[in-house]
Amino acid sequence: MAHLLRMPGVTADATEAFLEAWEIAEGDAFAAEDTLATIETDKAVVEIEAEAAGTLLRILAAPGMTVPVGQAIALLAEVGESVGDIDAILSELAPTAAAGSEEASGSVVVEVEDGEPRAADGRAERLGSPGSDTAVGARPGQGGPTSRVFASPLARRLAKEAGLDVTTLTGTGPNGRIRRRDVDAALERRADRPPATAEMRPTASGAGQDLGGRRGADVLDPAQRRTSSEATYDLVEHTRLRRAVANRLTQSKQTIPHFYVRGSARVDRLVRMRAEINASSPVKVSFNDLVLKAAAAAHVLHPGMNVTWAEESVRQYHRVDIAVAIAGDRGLVTPVLRGVESMPLTGIAAAVRDFVQRANDGKLRQDELEGGSFSVSNLGMYGTEEFSAIINPPHAAILAVGAVRDEVVAVKGRPKVRSMLRFVLSADHRPVDGALAAAWMRTFVEILEHPLRIVS
Incomplete structure (x- = not known):
């Protein structure tokens, strides 16, 4: 039926x-x-x-x-x-x-009358609203036939966002259908031309306003640069992902009582062990993979950290699921590795690489972005020494990882150069006490400084 x-x-x-x-x-x-x-x-x-x-x-x-x-x-x-x-x-x-x-x-025929798109039957047609292929007609002369220009929904949406008139585009699809590639080509051609500018003055709200009294954002192409006597800037619309991340992290800082525990580890042995593993393994292991494995091992020894907060109870998990922060081409995402405590290092490395690739392609599944009790965010590849991260709700903690750096430290009373790695643990003070977080950090550092415990 x-x-x-x-x-x-x-x-x-x-x-x-x-x-x-x-x-x-x-x-x-x-x-x-x-x-x-x-x-x-x-x-x-x-x-x-x-x-x-x-x-x-x-x-x-x-x-x-x-x-x-x-x-x-x-x-x-x-x-x-x-x-x-x-x-x-x-x-x-x-x-x-x-x-x-x-x-x-179906296809809707739209005629342009006095610059206002209208459907052929006289009803106002929202040309920019999503739908199927829309045939847009422009009258070359009074009483002349209506020519049809077919555009895909994606092409119309992209054209509208870029301030392009689809009736001016040339389609390369079947029957002259305008596709995404046609919009992209038009944008490339426009980028080769000097951007249009208008004399603007600041308003009380900070938005630009031209001398005719209209808001600058309504006058200038939204994809072109806004100029004023005081500043030059571009307007970049929020993506759905950017809005979601902003709302989630704002909620985290407003509702979760964060506290922070800092630690550092001598990782000379870890550096050598990683080099030995990568010399023989077809799957290369990163420092972040080693950190994930060490964090899972510390969670096993301190199960009070493997929790999330709920209104009526604290949920304590039997398996260590860790979210990995990935700054992909489409924005920040945190896919979750399941059962990290039982995964081999090469398995962790392969899974994280797969996450990164699919994050850039926009192919992560929703179920891969849910769950877990702990997150790891690593900015070491940018040379960052140390930073604090915001907890990803409903997780109980997030570990911020810096870069491996050579530092002078005291070894048996004498100055020595050692490879050091610094961390900041942000924890939710509702399910996690300060003593527990400190004990977890001590164990985590000990595991990194004695890396055979990671693979044993």
């Missing part, structure tokens, strides 16, 4: 998701566990898989739309099912979906 496919709730607190792409077309058959569509949450790209075989009858939400959780996005039929009037079925199952199905699945 025909049924609706609805936008899933990929996280417990999710209210909407961004529909990135449909992997099959209307009328296509699919098998169980085939990917029907991909959606994007605040942190990851998630695939919607078919629960059973069937046919995609109609797409109700086009790529580029932000869809509330639970809203119908497609009409599906079972294998071998004969479907007659699709509109009648939609009217019965979801009247609102039936009403919007024409806009979602």
Whole structure:
């Protein structure tokens, strides 16, 4: 029996998701566990898989739309099912979906009148809103035919964000369809030209204003540089990921009582052991991989650290799951390694590399970004000596790792040059006491200074 496919709730607190792409077309058959569509949450790209075989009858939400959780996005039929009037079925199952199905699945002709996009039937059409391919018409002369320019939803969205008029673009797709590559090409051509500027003056709110009294952001192309007598700057819109990270970390600092424990370890033995491992292993091990393994070992010896805070109780875990902070091309993400205490070093190294690659490609799964009780953030590759990190809720702590540096230290009363590694542990004072955090740091440092304990 025909049924609706609805936008899933990929996280417990999710209210909407961004529909990135449909992997099959209307009328296509699919098998169980085939990917029907991909959606994007605040942190990851998630695939919607078919629960059973069937046919995609109609797409109700086009790529580029932000869809509330639970809203119908497609009409599906079972294998071998004969479907007659699709509109009648939609009217019965979801009247609102039936009403919007024409806009979602068909092409809408839009005419430009006095600079205002309007649908061919006279209704105002939101040209910049997500939908399917939209045919945009421009009248070359009064009474002349309407020429159609077809643009994909992604191309229209990117063009709008960059301040481009899609009617001025040349499409390279089928039937002149404007695609992302056409928008990118237009932006490259525009970048080769000197940016337009306007005389601006600061307003009381700090925003630029031209001498005509209009806000500078409304006058200038948002992708071009704003100039004033006092400052030159660019406006970079927040991504969903950036907003999510900002909200999460703001909540962390406002609601979690942070305290900090600092430590340092002599890692000469660790440096030599890493060199020996990498000399024979096909998978190269980083210092961060060694830190992850040592942290897991310290958690096993201090299980009171392997916890998260809940309103009614403290949850103490049997397995050590550690989140790894990755500053990928798309922003900061923290995928979780499961059971680090039982993973070999090469397994940790391979898993982290896989996380980094898929983070840059936007292919991390939502379940990989959830769970854990502890995080590790490493800025040592940038030469950072020491820093403090913000706890990633609901974790109980996060370890900030600096760079390995040669320092002069006292060894048996004499100055010696040793390789040193510095750490700052940020802990949640609700489930973790100061004495416990200090004991954990001492154990962690001892493990790093006697690295055979990591591989034993």
